Amino acid sequence: MQLIRVFSVLSLAAGGLACGPLHAHDAEHEVVARDTLKIAPGPSDTQIQFAPVPSIVDPAPIDPTLGYFVGDLGGGVHWVTEGAYSNMFLVSTHGVIVVDAPPTIGRKLLYAIGNTTHLPVTHLVYSHFHADHIGGASLFNASHPTIIAHAETLSLLSSLSPRDPLRPLPHVTFQGNYTLRVGNQTLELSYHGPNHAPGNLFMYAPAQRVALLIDVVFPGWAPFSELGISTFIPGWTAAHDVLLTFDFDVFVAGHVSRLGTKDDVLLQKKYIEDMHDSCAAAINGGFDVSAAIGPTIAANPGNTWAEFKAYLRVAAQTCADNTTSRWLGVLGAVDVFAFESAYRMIESLRVESDVLGPFGVS
Ligand SMILES: *[C@@H]1O[C@H](CO)[C@@H](O)[C@H](O)[C@H]1NC(C)=O
Ligand SMILES: *[C@@H]1O[C@H](CO)[C@@H](O)[C@H](O)[C@H]1NC(C)=O
Ligand SMILES: *[C@@H]1O[C@H](CO)[C@@H](O)[C@H](O)[C@H]1NC(C)=O
Ligand SMILES: *[C@@H]1O[C@H](CO)[C@@H](O)[C@H](O)[C@H]1NC(C)=O
Ligand SMILES: *[C@@H]1O[C@H](CO)[C@@H](O)[C@H](O)[C@H]1NC(C)=O
């Protein structure tokens, strides 16, 4: 029933073009060639010259022979980056608390800690269950740290089949807030509902005024592809405001090779609001649906998915072009993942926020 309705809505939207004088074979060829590798149209990325990244990206001075950088945030708090990922550790009087273990930092994290203190790692906190941020956790197996995470993180990790030996299950979990006290260090963990991923935590070290929130704000840069591969966009968007309620000077973002400030949170919040409004405008009559999907309908009669793909692709491209025109040079690399992030925003508006344009209640 649903498919039939969708099909008819699309065909209706495309009007007479569905029966237009297109050579099906040629059109199909073109569609296949553009879709071989990725959801975005256009030539392969190796041929694309993206805009130069502006100075706001301000990368950490990574020693090329070491391949990593350790920043001292005072009061025993340190952050580590290898250029693309970042995490944090806190040296206490009793041992070290490590937050996340990105596999790309890997053993460099052990070196960073080992060159800072002789104390053992006693606690390991997972921000969320994603392997690209905690897949290096088993490197700490030998020191048997107490692993702490939100209950959702335990639930997700234990439901993986097979289980991942590189991400040992947390020993201590909680639902709302948890205050971790080790020696002289205090780290407040709080959960405000699903955002980037279920279980993704806000962390705050009050003595040092340092916050940590992973995969939400990308300081100086546009978000990574598909809004940072986030699963619940309304919660991810709201997380910007939640982060601003903490009294911090800098925050560790999990990505890019610098820390973030409140100004970075406010700037990305504006960017996301603009993309949200531009994507809503695209859905609500921002482009000619008939022109966008007519050739695909003609080339693929009876193939509802093909029509929908054409619709979503033009909606996302319309939104991406509109947003990028205002943000190029303001944040780094807005032109690189604009399509993929607009595509994610379009999907979120449609199914999470009920902005359905031509597919609303009929
Ligand atoms: C806690 O102790 C460590 C290790 O002695 C020290 O480096 C750090 O500055 C102390 N932090 C606080 C907040 O007292
Ligand atoms: C200190 O850092 C160097 C370079 O990364 C590394 O080779 C060495 O093993 C580290 N020392 C400790 C005690 O971890
Ligand atoms: C690390 O320890 C956990 C148990 O805490 C175990 O399940 C896992 O297989 C170990 N991983 C590796 C790579 O040794
Ligand atoms: C958790 O802490 C935050 C502040 O960090 C607070 O707003 C929230 O009400 C707390 N939630 C619970 C369940 O205690
Ligand atoms: C671009 O987006 C803005 C909202 O950010 C909207 O008002 C405008 O209509 C859009 N323009 C196009 C061509 O989609």
Ligand SMILES: [Zn+2]
């Ligand atoms: Zn993630």
